[in-house]
């Protein structure tokens with residue numbers, strides 16, 4: 001073989017190796033090391049795994065420094081999982097109850113129209129002093145006026161610049177700030193990718209997972225990468241997970257806003273714990289939506305309606321309207337839906353149906369002809385089939401109603417979906 005031949009073989013072999021190497025990278029995850037570091041620093045920039053070096057002397061509580069505390073795990077502020085998060089002496093929040101209503105939504109979305117910048121993270125000259133974080137907390141019972149003022153102050157973005165009020169104390173490094181910006185701007189981990197809709201009016205927040213998700217693939221990913229430490233998602237488990245989350249993975253996800261936290265921790269790992277990104281199989285965005293769909297379906301299908309759901313239900317955003325639900329022993333469910341017609345008059349539709357696992361289909365009737373008081377005669381009451389309500393419950397305190405008016409009424413009343421929670425909380429349901 002001449003030299004030219006050897007060279008050709010060498011070039012072909014090199015090209016082949018490059019090809020194998022690059023497809024291998026693509027089939028895993030294309031998140032760069034800087035995106036990964038940024039994700040950990042977004043969670044907690046003072047942690048060692050995120051390149052941090054401990055707590056600043058001006059602020060003893062890390063939650064007053066963490067990006068996620070004020071902007072939410074999903075970076076959506078009050079438009080996401082932190083919509084109802086309270087502020088306490090130990091942690092700030094995304095503005096719920098605040099007098100400063102500036103949005104904490106910093107998620108760019110998947111488009112290229114808006115990106116956050118390192119200088120905005122630094123907040124030179126416009127951020128607060130570390131001392132104003134947890135130090136601003138005054139108990140409501142002690143002094144209501146000071147409480148109100150401190151409440152807002154502690155929620156403000158700290159000055160993270162090397163020239164501002166916190167200069168000389170511990171600050172995020174330049175690498176951390178640059179990598180946090182890269183992570184937040186990374187479309188592949190944007191909440192708009194994971195969820196095609198987040199209904200934060202629903203309590204708990206309802207997540208519509210990306211339609212490209214595959215629950216079967218999610219189940220096997222969970223079994224291969226999470227089970228060893230976390231056990232069966234439906235059960236409480238105490239092993240290499242340090243007993244967390246308490247009550248098991250499904251119980252964790254049933255709580256308010258938790259898919260936002262789940263997707264961050266389960267994709268990037270939790271800094272300074274054994275749950276690092278490499279020990280959990282370096283998940284990519286597809287693995288995340290698959291796993292979330294699997295777990296969300298497990299939450300819903302594992303629930304069985306009992307008379308524990310009897311009571312008054314509503315959508316807190318639609319006060320003045322609601323459902324009275326009564327579950328009888330034989331599985332018959334009676335529902336009264338009090339709402340309004342399209343002219344603004346009060347309207348009740350009433351119906352019944354038989355429960356089936358976690359759902360029940362109610363055939364509603366609209367009535368008229370009855371007369372108030374001693375003139376009442378049941379024979380004068382007319383009944384008109386009005387439509388169907390499909391009720392699905394995923395726990396004893398949250399459900400969804402799909403209202404489908406009958407054809408006769410469909411030109412007048414629109415079909416709609418209402419996310420309901422309890423107006424009245426019975427004792428046995430409250431601590432879920």
Ligand code: HEC
Nearest residue numbers: 064065066067070092102106116120121154155156157180
């Ligand atoms: C204690 C609460 C708090 C913490 C901690 C916090 N922020 Fe903020 N941040 C806010 C508030 C409130 C605003 C909106 C008002 C403002 O711009 O000051 C804001 C604004 C921003 C903005 C938009 C700035 C602009 O000019 O539009 C970005 C970007 C941002 N924060 C990123 C971060 C990152 C990244 C971290 C973590 C390193 C972080 N924030 C930590 C409360 C916080």
Ligand code: HEC
Nearest residue numbers: 225226229240241242244245262265266273274275279280
């Ligand atoms: C090597 C063991 C290990 C593996 C594997 C593992 N985890 Fe974890 N996980 C932990 C530990 C330990 C914690 C508690 C960390 C802490 O102290 O905050 C945890 C916490 C969590 C939390 C937060 C719970 C809470 O109450 O805050 C979630 C969510 C979670 N894991 C999801 C997953 C998912 C999903 C997988 C698989 C992709 C996974 N974990 C794989 C060890 C593991």
